[in-house]
Amino acid sequence: MSRYVSTGISGLNDVLNGGIPEGSVIIVEGAPGTGKTTLGLQYLYEGAVEAGESGIYITFEELPNQLYKDALAFRWDLRRLEKENLLRIVCISPELLMQEMSKPEGLFERIIEEIGCRRLVIDSISLFRYAAQSDEAARKNLYRLRIILRKWNITSLLIREQADDLADQMPYENYVSDGVIRLALKPLMDKYRKRTLEVLKMRGTSIIEGEHIIKFMEDGLHLAPLFRMVQDKVLAQAASSLPTGIPSLDVLLGGGLPQGTAFILDTNSQANYHYLLNAVFFERLRRKERAISLLSGMNHFDSLSRFARLFDVDLEQEIKAGRALFIDHYDRPVPPGVEKGFMCVGDMDNDTFRRTIHEKLSALVTSPDFGDGRVFLHIDLSTLFTFRGLEFVLKAFSEEVASARQVGITVLALCNFMEIPSTTSSFLERLGNGVIRTWVDGNYQYVQVTKSPTGNMSPPYLIESIQQRPFIRLV
Amino acid sequence: MSQARLLSIQAECLLFFEQNPYTIENEEGLSIRLGRSLQDLSPVLERLTELSILQRLGVGHEAYYKYNQPDVSGEVLLWENI
Numbered sequence: 001m002s003r004y005v006s007t008g009i010s011g012l013n014d015v016l017n018g019g020i021p022e023g024s025v026i027i028v029e030g031a032p033g034t035g036k037t038t039l040g041l042q043y044l045y046e047g048a049v050e051a052g053e054s055g056i057y058i059t060f061e062e063l064p065n066q067l068y069k070d071a072l073a074f075r076w077d078l079r080r081l082e083k084e085n086l087l088r089i090v091c092i093s094p095e096l097l098m099q100e101m102s103k104p105e106g107l108f109e110r111i112i113e114e115i116g117c118r119r120l121v122i123d124s125i126s127l128f129r130y131a132a133q134s135d136e137a138a139r140k141n142l143y144r145l146r147i148i149l150r151k152w153n154i155t156s157l158l159i160r161e162q163a164d165d166l167a168d169q170m171p172y173e174n175y176v177s178d179g180v181i182r183l184a185l186k187p188l189m190d191k192y193r194k195r196t197l198e199v200l201k202m203r204g205t206s207i208i209e210g211e212h213i214i215k216f217m218e219d220g221l222h223l224a225p226l227f228r229m230v231q232d233k234v235l236a237q238a239a240s241s242l243p244t245g246i247p248s249l250d251v252l253l254g255g256g257l258p259q260g261t262a263f264i265l266d267t268n269s270q271a272n273y274h275y276l277l278n279a280v281f282f283e284r285l286r287r288k289e290r291a292i293s294l295l296s297g298m299n300h301f302d303s304l305s306r307f308a309r310l311f312d313v314d315l316e317q318e319i320k321a322g323r324a325l326f327i328d329h330y331d332r333p334v335p336p337g338v339e340k341g342f343m344c345v346g347d348m349d350n351d352t353f354r355r356t357i358h359e360k361l362s363a364l365v366t367s368p369d370f371g372d373g374r375v376f377l378h379i380d381l382s383t384l385f386t387f388r389g390l391e392f393v394l395k396a397f398s399e400e401v402a403s404a405r406q407v408g409i410t411v412l413a414l415c416n417f418m419e420i421p422s423t424t425s426s427f428l429e430r431l432g433n434g435v436i437r438t439w440v441d442g443n444y445q446y447v448q449v450t451k452s453p454t455g456n457m458s459p460p461y462l463i464e465s466i467q468q469r470p471f472i473r474l475v
Numbered sequence: 476m477s478q479a480r481l482l483s484i485q486a487e488c489l490l491f492f493e494q495n496p497y498t499i500e501n502e503e504g505l506s507i508r509l510g511r512s513l514q515d516l517s518p519v520l521e522r523l524t525e526l527s528i529l530q531r532l533g534v535g536h537e538a539y540y541k542y543n544q545p546d547v548s549g550e551v552l553l554w555e556n557i
Contacts, residue, residue, distance in 0.1 A: 063508070065494040082497070091498040091508075096539055107499065107532070107539075 002204050005053075005119070005155045008046020009039065011223030012197070015212060020179065021204035023153040025146050027125075027173050029160040030183030035195055035214060035221055036159045038074075039183070040121035041067065042220045043157055045076045047119045048086035055119035056088045056111060058097065060127045064089035074220045085115050094131035098141045101148065112152055120149065124159040125173060139172050146176055178203040184211070197223055210459060226459075242374060242410050245283030245311070246276070248461070248474035249447070253434070254454040259374060261433035261453055262401045262411040266425075268418055270440035274307070276447070276463075279470035280412060281378055282311035285318045289374040290364060294327045296380035296414070301334055301342070311469055327357065329387045350392050358400060365407045377404060381415040381428075390424060398431055438463065447474060476515060484511055484519045489528065492542040501539040 004019035013019050020026060030036050044055035059067065067089055071078045081087035090111060100107035111117070125142065132138035149156050160173060162182075174180050179202040188194040196211040210226040241256035250256045257263055257280070267273040284291040285308075293299075301315075304326070308315035318324040319341030329346040343360070345353050364375055384393050401411055413432070417425035429435055435451040449458040461474035491509055492498060498508075502520060506513045520540060523529040529540045 063495050064497065088497050089495075091495050091500070093500060093504040096499065096501055096504060099537060111499075 004205065006046065006051065008042050008050065009214075009221050009223055011212070011214075011225050012221075014225050015197075015199060015208045015223065016202060017205045017207060019205075020155055020202075022155055023150065024178035024203065025149050025156045025158060025176075026179040026181060026202075027160055027171075027177045028157050028181045028183065029162045029171075031162045031185065034183035034185055035197075035216070036183055037062070037067070037070075037123060038216070038221055040123060040157050040159055041071055041076065041078070042074075044087060044119055044121060045071070045078070045081070045220075048081050048084075052086070053118035054086050054115040055121070056090055056115070056117050058090045058092060058120070058122045060092065060094050060097075060123065062123065064091050074218070076220075088115060088117075094127040098128070098131060101141065101144055109148060109152075112148075112154065117152070117154055120154050120156040122156070122158050124161050126159075126161040135172075139176075142173060143176060174201065177201070183214070186211070226457075242280075242289075242376065243283060243287075245279035245286075246470050246472065246474070249276075249436075252449045252456065252458040252461075252474070253452055254456055257410050257412065257434070258453050259410050260405050260408045262405055262413065262431065263434040263436060264428055264432040265412055265414045266417045266435060266437045267414065268439040269416060271438045271445050273414065273438055275470060275472045276436075276438060277378065277412070277414060278307045278311065279472070281376070282308060282313045283470075284374070284376045285313045285315075285323055286311065288323065289376060290323050290325075291376045291378070292325045292327065292361075292364075293378040294380055294383065295329070296383050297330055299326075300330075300332050301338065310471065325360075329383055346387065350388055350396075353388065354392075354396050354400070358403070361400075361404060361407075361409065365409065375409045377409050377411045379411065379413040381413050382419065385420065390420075394424065394427060397428075401431065476518065480515070481518060481522070484509075484515055485522060487511070488516070488519050488523060492529070496542050496544050499539055499541045501537075505540065 002021040004013075004016070005022050006013055006019045007016065028036050028039060040057060044057055047053040047055050057067070068078050078087055078089060082089070088111065097108060112120075122145075128138045128141050129135070132141055145158075158173065158177065160171065180200040182198045182200055184196045184198070185193050186196055195214045197214045198211045199207045199209070208225055212223050212226045214221050214223045240259050241250075241253070242259055243250050243256040244253065265273060265277065281291050281293060305315050308318075315324060316338055319338045322340075324341055326342050328342055328344050331344060331346055334342045343356075345356065348356060361375075361377070379397075381393065381397070384397070388396070397413075401413075404411055413428070415425075415428060417428075429451065432451065433453045434449065436447065436449050438445060438447045440446075445463040446460040447463050448460040449456065451457065463472050464475045465471060466473050487509060488505075500508065502513055502517060505520070506516050509516065520529060520531075524531045524540070527543055530543050531538055531540055533539055
C-alpha cells in the first residue's frame with residue numbers, strides 16, 4: 001500500500017485524500033503569479049520541519065537569495081534548514097543539469113545522495129524545452145529525470161510555466177508524470193481575482209475534483225476545499241444521523257440526515273425522485289422508527305404498498321403497529337384494516353388542518369411508548385401549495401417545521417423550486433438545514449447536496465439504476 | 476585587466492556565492508548570472524579556485540564550479556587562506 005506524502009498545504013491533503021503517493025512525479029503548472037514557487041517551497045519546508053524529510057529545490061532562473069528573502073515573509077528560515085542538511089536551494093542552468101543527469105553517478109545523483117533527499121522541486125521544467133536541441137531531446141531528458149527520481153523514490157514537483165501558445169495542446173510532460181496540478185488566476189465577481197488549484201491527474205489516490213480556491217496566508221498557502229460551507233456545529237455535533245438507505249448519499253451527507261433537521265429535496269419535473277424519497281421513508285420503517293408522510297396526488301395505498309414491498313417492508317403491518325401514518329388531501333378509498341394509517345385532511349380548513357397536524361405530532365412524541373424513537377416527516381410541498389396556498393405554506397411551514405425540529409423530528413420536504421416564485425424558493429432554502437437537488441438534463445439524472453448542516457456540499461453525481469435495494473446509486 | 480578590476484569582480488563573485496551558496500554553474504552560466512563577460516570572469520574563477528574558495532569539477536567545456544562553503548561558527552568566518 002502506498003504511503004502518502006503530506007504536501008504541507010492545509011486543505012490540499014484533503015483534496016488528495018491524504019497526500020501525494022510516495023515516489024510520484026507531479027507536474028505543477030500555472031501562469032506567473034499563481035503560487036507555483038510558494039507551493040514548491042512550502043512542500044519542502046513542511047517536509048523538512050514536520051516530517052524530517054530532506055528536500056532539494058532546483059532553480060534555473062530565480063536566484064536562491066531571492067527565494068530565501070521571499071520565504072522569510074512566511075517565517076520560513078530556509079538557510080537554517082540548509083545548515084541542518086534538511087534543504088538545498090540549488091541554482092544551476094538547465095543545460096548543466098541535463099549534462100550531469102546523463103552521466104552515471106553524475107552531479108545530480110550526488111546532490112540527492114548528499115542529503116538523503118526525499119522531496120524535490122524543479123523550477124521550472126519549461127526551460128528543458130529551450131535548453132534542449134529539439135523537442136525529442138527535451139522529452140528524453142524529462143524521461144531520464146523521471147527514471148532517476150523513481151530510482152531514488154523521490155516525491156517530486158516539477159513546475160511548468162503555462163504558456164498561452166501551448167494552451168491548446170496537451171504537453172508531453174502530462175503523459176510521463178504521475179499527476180498534474182494546475183494553478184490559475186480567475187476573475188471573482190466583477191473586480192477581483194481568485195487563485196485556484198485543480199488536480200487534473202493523480203495516479204494512486206482518489207481526489208476531490210474541481211477548482212479549489214487557494215489563498216496566501218501569513219504562514220503560506222491555504223487551500224479551501226470546494227463544496228465546503230460553514231458547519232452548523234450545534235446540529236452537526238449534537239445530532240445522530242438517520243441513514244437514508246442510500247449508502248452513497250449517506251457518504252455525501254456525512255452519515256445521513258442529522259436528526260432534528262429539515263431538508264428540502266428540490267426536484268425538477270423530469271426527475272424521478274421516487275426512489276430517493278422512498279429509500280429514506282422506508283428505511284425508517286425497516287429500522288422500526290416512525291414515519292409520517294403528507295402525500296402527493298400520485299401516491300395512494302396501492303402504489304405505496306408496491307414500493308414498500310420493494311424495500312422489504314410490510315406496510316400493512318407497519319400501519320397496524322402505529323409506525324406509519326399518511327396524511328392525505330385527496331379523498332381516496334383505503335382498504336379495510338389500514339384505515340388508522342390514513343388521515344384525510346382534504347376537507348379541513350387551514351386552521352383546523354394546522355391544529356390537527358400539530359396535535360398529531362405532539363401526541364406522537366409525547367406518547368408513553370415514544371421512548372428514544374425517531375420520527376420522520378415527509379411533506380409534499382406541491383400538495384400544500386395547491387390545497388393550502390402560498391401564504392399558508394410560508395407561515396405555517398416555517399413555524400411547524402421549527403416546532404417539529406425542536407422535538408427531534410427529522411423533516412424532508414419535497415419541492416420543485418422551478419414551479420414556485422424565486423422569493424419562496426429562497427425562503428425555503430434558507431429555512432432548511434440542508435438542500436438536496438435532483439434533476440434531469442436530457443441525458444442523465446443528477447443529484448447534488450448543495451447545503452447541509454455538516455458544511456459538506458457535493459459535486460453533481462449521476463443517479464444510476466441498480467437491481468438491488470435501494471435500486472439507485474450515485475456515480 | 477587591472478588588479479583593481481580583478482579584485483572588484485572577485486568580490487562580486489564571492490558575494491554571489493556567499494548569498495547563493497548552492498550554486499553549481501559553468502563559466503558561461505556564471506557570466507550570465509553575474510553580468511560579466513567571460514573574458515573578465517575567467518581569471519577570477521581561476522584565482523578563486525586556486526584559493527579553494529571555489530571547486531572546479533569536470534574538464535574542458537563540461538567544467539563547472541561550486542562553492543566551498545567556509546566553516547562557520549556563529550557569524551565568524553574562518554577562512555584561513557584569504
